[in-house]
Amino acid sequence: MAHERDALITGIGIVSSLGSGSDAHWQALNTFSPVLDTTSFPPFAVHPLAPLELDTQIPKRGDQRQMEMWQRMGVFSAGLALDSAGVKGNTDLLSKMGMIVAAGGGERDYAVDSAILSGYPKAANPDAYLNEHLLGDLRPTLFLAQLSNLLAGNISVVHGVIGSSRTFMGEEASGADAVRIACARIAAGQVDIMLVGGSYNAQRPDVLLHYAMGGLNRHAPFDPIWARQASGGGMSLGSVGCFLVIESRAHAAARGAGAYGHIAAIKTDRCRRGPGEATKNATAQLATMAGHFDPAGAAVISGASGAPAPTAEEAAFLANIGVPVRAVATALGHSLEPSFPASLAIAALAVKKGALFPPLEAAEQPMTAPLKQALVTSWGHWRGESLALVTAA
Amino acid sequence: MDTDHLGRPIVVVTGMGVLTSLGQGQADNWKALTNGTSGIRRISRFPVDGLRTTIAGTVDFVSVPEPSAPALSQRLAELVIEEAVSEAAIGSAGNFPGPLFLALPPVEMEWTQRFALANASGANDTVTYDDLIRAAGKGGFEPFYRRFLFGSVGEALADRFGTKGSPVATSTACASGGTAIQLGVEAIRRGETDAALVVGTDCSVNAESLVRFSLLSALSTRNDPPSSASRPFSKDREGFVMAEGAGALVLESLASARARGATVLGIMEGCGEVADGFHRTRSSPDGKPIIACMRAALADAGLEPDAIGYINAHGTGTPENDKMEWVGVSAVFGERATSIPMSSNKSMIGHSLTAAGAVEAIFTVLSIRNGVLPPTINYDIPDPALPVDCVPNVARSATVRHAISNSFGFGGQNVCLVLGAAG
Numbered sequence: 001m002a003h004e005r006d007a008l009i010t011g012i013g014i015v016s017s018l019g020s021g022s023d024a025h026w027q028a029l030n031t032f033s034p035v036l037d038t039t040s041f042p043p044f045a046v047h048p049l050a051p052l053e054l055d056t057q058i059p060k061r062g063d064q065r066q067m068e069m070w071q072r073m074g075v076f077s078a079g080l081a082l083d084s085a086g087v088k089g090n091t092d093l094l095s096k097m098g099m100i101v102a103a104g105g106g107e108r109d110y111a112v113d114s115a116i117l118s119g120y121p122k123a124a125n126p127d128a129y130l131n132e133h134l135l136g137d138l139r140p141t142l143f144l145a146q147l148s149n150l151l152a153g154n155i156s157v158v159h160g161v162i163g164s165s166r167t168f169m170g171e172e173a174s175g176a177d178a179v180r181i182a183c184a185r186i187a188a189g190q191v192d193i194m195l196v197g198g199s200y201n202a203q204r205p206d207v208l209l210h211y212a213m214g215g216l217n218r219h220a221p222f223d224p225i226w227a228r229q230a231s232g233g234g235m236s237l238g239s240v241g242c243f244l245v246i247e248s249r250a251h252a253a254a255r256g257a258g259a260y261g262h263i264a265a266i267k268t269d270r271c272r273r274g275p276g277e278a279t280k281n282a283t284a285q286l287a288t289m290a291g292h293f294d295p296a297g298a299a300v301i302s303g304a305s306g307a308p309a310p311t312a313e314e315a316a317f318l319a320n321i322g323v324p325v326r327a328v329a330t331a332l333g334h335s336l337e338p339s340f341p342a343s344l345a346i347a348a349l350a351v352k353k354g355a356l357f358p359p360l361e362a363a364e365q366p367m368t369a370p371l372k373q374a375l376v377t378s379w380g381h382w383r384g385e386s387l388a389l390v391t392a393a
Numbered sequence: 394m395d396t397d398h399l400g401r402p403i404v405v406v407t408g409m410g411v412l413t414s415l416g417q418g419q420a421d422n423w424k425a426l427t428n429g430t431s432g433i434r435r436i437s438r439f440p441v442d443g444l445r446t447t448i449a450g451t452v453d454f455v456s457v458p459e460p461s462a463p464a465l466s467q468r469l470a471e472l473v474i475e476e477a478v479s480e481a482a483i484g485s486a487g488n489f490p491g492p493l494f495l496a497l498p499p500v501e502m503e504w505t506q507r508f509a510l511a512n513a514s515g516a517n518d519t520v521t522y523d524d525l526i527r528a529a530g531k532g533g534f535e536p537f538y539r540r541f542l543f544g545s546v547g548e549a550l551a552d553r554f555g556t557k558g559s560p561v562a563t564s565t566a567c568a569s570g571g572t573a574i575q576l577g578v579e580a581i582r583r584g585e586t587d588a589a590l591v592v593g594t595d596c597s598v599n600a601e602s603l604v605r606f607s608l609l610s611a612l613s614t615r616n617d618p619p620s621s622a623s624r625p626f627s628k629d630r631e632g633f634v635m636a637e638g639a640g641a642l643v644l645e646s647l648a649s650a651r652a653r654g655a656t657v658l659g660i661m662e663g664c665g666e667v668a669d670g671f672h673r674t675r676s677s678p679d680g681k682p683i684i685a686c687m688r689a690a691l692a693d694a695g696l697e698p699d700a701i702g703y704i705n706a707h708g709t710g711t712p713e714n715d716k717m718e719w720v721g722v723s724a725v726f727g728e729r730a731t732s733i734p735m736s737s738n739k740s741m742i743g744h745s746l747t748a749a750g751a752v753e754a755i756f757t758v759l760s761i762r763n764g765v766l767p768p769t770i771n772y773d774i775p776d777p778a779l780p781v782d783c784v785p786n787v788a789r790s791a792t793v794r795h796a797i798s799n800s801f802g803f804g805g806q807n808v809c810l811v812l813g814a815a816g
Binding site (some may be wrong): 380 | 497499504537606666
């Protein structure tokens with residue numbers, strides 16, 4: 001039953017190893033072959049960002065210079081989303097548009113870090129050495145490229161989204177909570193239109209280091225998500241920027257905007273990941289959607305990361321639902337904060353097209369029947385379980 | 394009436410916990426704050442050789458086994474939550490009946506960990522990230538991975554206090570505490586929950602974080618004596634002083650508080666938020682976003698500017714902030730701007746960054762509740778361009794029904810809260 005406060009996805013902006021924009025992604029998913037960089041960060045592979053014409057979304061070179069890559073990807077994909085929704089440059093509307101960005105932190109200066117790591121043990125006074133080199137060698141503006149909330153800040157500067165600006169942190173769950181709270185604010189009439197998303201630059205030694213410490217990075221062979229579980233699983237990180245414009249049905253109708261899909265339901269939760277706890281959360285989430293979910297004509301867009309335990313548990317949960325599944329991280333790599341928005345974008349594209357793209361690996365079933373709705377899962381590689389249902393707008 | 398002028402549930406504060414460089418707990422903080430005591434001191438946590446700024450409002454009386462910004466920030470959060478939940482007498486041990494909204498500094502691995510990895514790598518000439526990754530591959534660094542996940546602090550707090558649902562950790566730079574409060578207020582107004590636990594915490598004074606602000610020329614370098622460095626609204630103000638602290642608030646619908654017989658400490662009457670697209674670190678010169686933010690908060694509260702009796706200023710003591718805050722206040726309050734008391738807690742506790750919005754909201758509630766306005770200390774040389782009544786140097790008694798607490802941050806973040814007296 002359509003309601004005027006329904007949350008519709010009216011704009012999608014996405015960049016990844018598959019290309020720039022939703023058309024490029026739809027094409028690449030339908031003729032999929034993985035794009036992997038296996039040489040830059042051995043022994044790991046990353047899904048590298050496709051080349052972007054930055055000037056098309058970030059026209060001022062000065063703005064580009066003020067950002068590091070994770071911010072450029074984010075600002076670029078936010079611009080694509082605003083274009084896609086037909087609101088780019090609409091100053092009145094953008095001044096009322098709310099924004100929630102899911103973000104980690106920004107790039108470091110790897111040369112400075114390396115020099116300090118090399119010199120510190122040999123210095124006569126190591127602590128003084130550290131202070132001297134931090135003060136002398138760090139670029140003053142690097143801080144602004146590192147601060148989590150400065151992706152949102154740059155979107156305000158470059159695109160003029162200024163109704164509100166909130167940044168959520170916390171890996172996969174932050175992306176899902178960003179969408180959940182955006183939808184809740186829209187449903188309650190606290191806002192009419194929101195920009196929600198995030199970005200993740202996987203081509204960074206510091207993030208690969210982080211997951212190497214956790215023993216979570218996949219080593220060769222770089223099999224797809226489900227297939228790789230037989231040989232220990234693991235995550236292959238991917239560079240992704242994804243933003244969605246989400247607005248109330250009434251607001252979209254008033255400005256004559258079309259929609260990709262309707263976020264009919266979204267739930268997020270957490271647990272300590274004891275045996276079966278994540279499944280219990282997901283089962284409860286799905287139960288709340290019973291009124292909307294119809295397995296006939298449905299598929300699952302899974303955010304499974306590849307991390308062994310949650311991926312295995314999610315696979316079992318999905319097998320019980322019994323509808324075709326696509327693990328997005330096989331194609332995009334795992335992207336932490338924006339992974340849920342990206343899965344949601346792909347789900348909405350598929351629902352809009354009325355067709356699911358072909359299996360990304362042998363473990364996934366083909367689907368020839370028309371696609372009417374899609375469940376979107378996001379189980380964090382460590383914590384957090386999220387589920388959304390996208391139906392036709 | 395349990396609903397406000399727009400028919401929404403009225404949101405009240407029923408528990409508060411606070412910790413700053415002045416001490417732990419409401420009582421100690423309030424005493425020091427109203428006595429005009431400074432918590433700014435010489436940094437002892439790490440060597441300050443060669444640094445331009447050698448002072449901060451550090452919290453030196455709390456320790457953790459493996460110190461890092463997220464570990465210390467988590468510990469401060471635990472302490473203030475315990476105080477707030479105890480005062481509210483809500484839920485049961487390890488079972489808080491609502492979600493957690495957490496203002497948290499961005500999480501990043503620190504030099505201690507990098508040096509440990511470099512050491513483990515065995516590289517002895519040039520150390521690169523390849524070496525660190527190789528060392529990580531040997532195993533044994535799982536605790537670093539876990540500690541420096543952005544989700545680690547919120548998850549640990551959710552485990553400990555049994556908050557419900559996915560914990561939301563937010564960063565809007567120096568407005569984060571205000572944003573966390575706003576998220577909690579909105580969730581209660583939507584009817585999603587009867588109660589929310591809101592926390593702002595920041596214990597991130599280390600060499601690199603200090604240098605980062607220093608490189609942006611944001612910090613006071615008036616190191617001697619440390620207590621004189623934070624000088625909001627003074628003509629000779631020259632920067633803020635980094636500080637640590639935490640604040641926790643139990644927010645609750647008035648209906649829920651009434652039903653369980655809880656004491657209402659204050660009312661969260663309104664929230665305003667407007668981003669500024671002018672520049673990454675500077676406010677629009679016309680002050681429009683700050684003005685719009687304060688007006689939005691007043692409109693949300695259903696109040697005219699005349700109703701406001703006190704402003705808890707963002708008041709960082711940077712030349713730019715205090716000027717722009719005055720531009721905003723003078724536009725919103727017109728002729729009254731020079732006579733509304735507007736003091737800066739940061740003159741005493743320094744700028745607790747991510748935590749500031751929560752800590753200062755708590756001090757605002759205490760100001761209303763106790764009928765005493767904390768002073769702005771170090772106000773020696775008035776700035777003729779900022780004719781504020783900053784409650785100079787000495788606390789003042791005042792009856793206040795409604796007050797504003799401002800928070801502004803890098804990235805164009807502006808949040809304004811309107812707080813009201815209980816009953």
